[in-house]
Amino acid sequence: MALEIKIDRETCMGSGNCVFWAPGVFDLDDDGISVVVEIDAAPKEKIVLAAQGCPTQAIVVLEDGEKIA
Numbered sequence: 001m002a003l004e005i006k007i008d009r010e011t012c013m014g015s016g017n018c019v020f021w022a023p024g025v026f027d028l029d030d031d032g033i034s035v036v037v038e039i040d041a042a043p044k045e046k047i048v049l050a051a052q053g054c055p056t057q058a059i060v061v062l063e064d065g066e067k068i069a
């Protein structure tokens, strides 16, 4: 099972929700935009919650190439 996370940096508004839901996976960079730091730092469920909780829907989660959030 290969998880992949894509963040649209144009769409992210730096709310930090994803960092709240999956700390260690997401962090805000120096520009205040979300980045993936360690994809294995939280279970898949938390990463999906993070994507669903993004107010601008900037996060896409893929599993084996298929969109799951």
Ligand code: SF4
Pocket: 007, 011, 012, 013, 014, 015, 016, 017, 018, 019, 033, 034, 050, 053, 054, 055, 056, 057, 058, 059
């Ligand atoms: S929840 Fe969405 S808008 Fe907020 S920091 Fe994460 S990616 Fe950006």
